[in-house]
Amino acid sequence: MTTFLRRSFLRTAGGLAGALSVSPWLLAADGGGDEAADVVIIGGSLGGCAAAIGALRRGLRVVMTEETEWIGGQLTSQIVPPDEHAYIETRGANASYRQFRTDIRDHYRQHFPLTEAAKQQPNLNPGGGSVSRLCHEPRVALAVLNQTLAPYVESGKLKLFLQHVPVQAEMEGDRVASVAVRSLKSGEERTLTAPYFIDATELGDLLPLTGTEYVTGAEAKADTHELHAAETADPANQQAFTVCFPLQYVAGQDFVGDKPADYDFWRDYVPELTPPWSGKLLDLSYSSPRDLKPKKLGFDPTGAATAGTLNLWNYRRIVNAANFVPGTYEGSVTLVNWPQNDYVLGNLVDVSEAEKQKHIRQAKQLSLSLFYWLQTECPRADGGAGFPGLRLLPEMVGTEDGMAMYPYVREARRILAEFTVTELHVGAEQRAQIVGKKEPNMKGAPFADSVGVGSYHIDLHPSSGGDNYIDFASLPFQIPLGSLIPRRVENLIPACKNIGTTHLSNGCYRLHPVEWGIGEAAGCLVSYALEKKLSPRAVRNTPEKLADFQRSLTAEGIEIAWA
Template sequence: MKRRDFAKLITAGGGLTLVPSCVATGKAGKMKPGSKDPRELSADVAIIGGGLGGCAAALAACRNGLRVILTEETDWIGGQIAQQGVPPDEHGSIETHGAPQSYRDYRDKVRNYYKQNYPMTEEARNRKYLNPGDGSVSRICHEPRVSVAVLREMLNPYISAGKLELLIRHKASGADVQGDEVRAIEVTDQDTGSAVVVHAPYFVDATELGDLLPMTNTEYVSGTESKKETGELHAPEVADPRNHQAFTFCFAMDYQPGKDNVIDKPKDYDYWNSYVPDMDPPWAGKLLELNYSNPRNLKPKDLGFHPEGKKTGNKLNLWLYRRMINRHNFLPGTYDGDITIVNWPQNDYFKGNLIDVSEKEFNETIEGARQLNLSLFYWLQTEAPRPDGGKGWPGLRLRGDVMGTADGMAKYPYVREARRIKAEFTVLEEHVGAEQRKMVAGPEKGKTAPDFYDSVGTGYYHIDLHPSNRGDNYIDFGSLPFQIPLGSLLPIRVNNLLPANKNIGTTHITNGCYRLHPVEWSIGEAVGCLTAYAMKHNIPPRAVRSDKRRLADFQDWIRSQGLETHWPKK
């Protein structure tokens, strides 16, 4: 299939443009613009990637007086919470602490958006901590398009004031680098093919895969490090830069009882219907079954499924897991039924990799994930076991309108792992893994993560690594509430490029707890503040960390803006 045809197939007027972040687009050094007469733009900081980290960085930089250019390769900002369709994965204290105030403001705005614009029941409207979908995975499961609306609302005052220029459907396509400095980044309009060359003193890589790192010759790592390299308890004996966690193409669906919405049998259905993942330790059985490997002990674990939300015994009902609309929160007749997001073990795609591969392999991997999704959906419609002994739920319906696409798939795959900068400081399992922390620090000190002197944020999530494309099964174990060290945001050499997504100085292991929604936001906001502080004081970002008095001043300054650098003492 030709690339342009495939792009039309999955984007439907806006979404993923199938140009891998590793091949011909990654031009470093003297830039050769993609068009003969590229448009030239300049700002104080250019943020490439409009996910949560990119949006948070833009908000912080604009708030502190900088002129910002923010680019996004799809037509939706919001990254994993919007274009990828993933309801927020958060810790239990998120309503009060463990993230910047601006992130909690975002969450409050989402709730208010529903209360002000949707026909809700009085009970739901009066609920302080409204969860629109009442999904079990999050305290605030909501629609991707609401994320986009709220984030645009937060950015619009700066756009109106001329402080922020937002370029959607623009993908990084080249870089101009001189020594240790990035001088310009080229982005290409995905609809017209025209180029824009962006000049700025500072650049932020907020892309989902760390696209700017190879383009700018910024040192990075990918895949798994070896135990010898990191000393991590759960690291493998041999490093493998091509060993990455599965990614997932999420999709949305609802259920219409009595209707026949069965799609045509997908072309790869027979393959996926008999597919048994080749994992070590072994997978529970076939992929398209209502079971999986329990992440904590890797033993087979049964799952339930009932699209009317009914109980499935002691089994998790996958319908409720990431449900984003609970029809009972809205006035009768508003919705035909609930709407849920499918981001399950059954559509994790671990038969390919998106990083540092050819364009052909990238496209084939994306299409493979799409075919898995269609096969899973068809299996649910026709063969999934029902509590009454029957098979299949033909009333299931793909909701591409919810995802902003024609085929029901998200605009972009949910990427759990990106390229990671070689940083001044790398977060290791001994810092955040509960078991190894106790081994290193002792029983008492090991009860908490280390107090990083250069902390610029906080976060918490268990270390959660999904099965990999090289056959690793789940790696899932306890962690400790942690801090985000400034050193993990500073490349070892390049002076004016900063990461603001999953591309910070973590390892394959610790990425498993630093990749979640509020942590990405925290990283982005810290980076946006850092660029503003560096420009105000006319110093490079790494000088903030190297001077203890300057660092203390910076930390006081960001705390005054609602960023958290420490967890509350118990």
């Protein structure tokens, strides 16, 4: 990297936002002592951050914990740029989420030497990746989230404990009384108490600790009546997770190092899926998600077009060097979250800690092997093999090996909720069968208790149970409040992929703007319940209170219906 790039990282993570992350944030993360608040948020995921924003905006005192060194989940520690729908610039997401996107663009304009042409782009896309209208570096998302929360840290309204995990919960009947968290640095434990707890962990870690009823994996068609559901339930059949990493290409350089320990295994590995995968995993062919037929992809880190097919380099590119003054970057950067590094040999949910860590290590070996394969064996258009000018960027992701801090998780534990969203509510084909029509402006089932909206196709990656892609159209949908309320436990609210969805409907409720919407609704719900001295269940099931709560959401820029 150039000297300037290293400085830009220092400014991004170590300017105002970064200084705050070193000063009050880390003071909160060390030392002992118990804490009490109006709401405790376990997990600094994207949904957890949105829940904190919603609760803090309404005046609550918040304690939030996070397992890694970075808040932000999908966007930061998992380093995945936003997956969004086509209307995101103007509608179909909360005002706070769209402001967050604006703040990311402004951060680039204020702290990075953009070209004059890039400065003039109202909807600046720093990376120019085709997957999103806003592809950016993970540290920029971290800086913006830190800056958004900084005033609450300074005022004492928010206390954040980084590198802390929940280890125990105390229950009083159907209520959570306290949660104990342990520092991964010191091993010290502290007890957190509050009237309400929000589970914003990536895997739904509070659910087993509190005895909150939940499901995992695939449900049976006889139970959900979903068109694409499996014939038999399989709780261990869960979507692949991925250890992502950024790649930079510097023409004329050779960064090839030692072969990864498991490279020979992964180079020859063929996924055992039904219907069958296209062949070897480390290859430019894969199973097309919609029809599962073998499909050729391209890869050229110069960004050139590749023989009538998608160039993977451009797909999740998070730095387009052409957007910056020459010399800022030695080359463009892409984020590798591809079919070729989806890990299907085991799960992270409801397994022992030893097995969980084994699968994370193996998934990291897969990603390191893919990197080495791209350097040495990937077919080139000129008939040669490999691109030795590819290199990892540890400083961009905050790790020593250049891999993401945390795996990109697509599926978690899901609460048994007052209301469960299924394919019947959001699947385009099944909705057309139910309502007897199919038209361009069809929407998902209307929910009288809606607290948010979203739109994304139902996208399930290959699974640990041997399923190939399950990918089909869905309709613009709403987020029902009932999916955020457990059937029994009274003061625990989910804030991300752990809401009441099915294995299938989770496939369109798991993306960035939807998780933000779920989290913000959770934070606002806790505030409203405390203010009105009602349980979340009573808010949903009392029509006038529900309507009042929904009015308060829309007044704060939260969309609860599609125009």
